[in-house]
Amino acid sequence: MERMIIFCMLFFCCSMALTAAPYRTVKFKQLFKTIRQLEPIVKDKDVELLHTPENPVDECLFTAVTCFQKGILELQPANSQVNSKFNQTTKVLKNFAFSNPGEHCESSCESYEKKKPKEFLKSFAKLINKVIR
Numbered sequence: 001m002e003r004m005i006i007f008c009m010l011f012f013c014c015s016m017a018l019t020a021a022p023y024r025t026v027k028f029k030q031l032f033k034t035i036r037q038l039e040p041i042v043k044d045k046d047v048e049l050l051h052t053p054e055n056p057v058d059e060c061l062f063t064a065v066t067c068f069q070k071g072i073l074e075l076q077p078a079n080s081q082v083n084s085k086f087n088q089t090t091k092v093l094k095n096f097a098f099s100n101p102g103e104h105c106e107s108s109c110e111s112y113e114k115k116k117p118k119e120f121l122k123s124f125a126k127l128i129n130k131v132i133r
Contacts, residue, residue: 028132035125038089041082042117049114060105065098067109068124
């Protein structure tokens with residue numbers, strides 16, 4: 001009986017360890033998809049340009065994601081018809097949590113070049129795609 005309990009506990013622990021990595025990948029893929037859904041409904045003309053991290057080094061990933069999340073707050077919907085979808089999509093992106101690896105990054109959001117919202121979102125998608133791989 002004890003062996004059976006130990007076997008079950010070992011099996012459970014191993015299965016949890018195997019599902020942890022794919023869950024993270026699925027989470028990032030959903031985030032990537034959400035960014036792609038936002039691109040066509042975001043206002044891109046007569047708007048404020050946003051600091052856009054491009055190709056950040058690994059120790060600056062957390063800073064880059066933080067910059068993107070700050071930039072999401074500045075986005076506007078293209079028109080009133082897409083307002084509800086825009087609000088739902090940006091809510092997902094604002095609430096996304098990216099763990100800080102604890103490494104120090106010298107750059108700040110202001111050090112990145114400013115770009116239009118659609119280019120900003122493409123760079124964000126590119127960054128998430130880099131994290132997935």
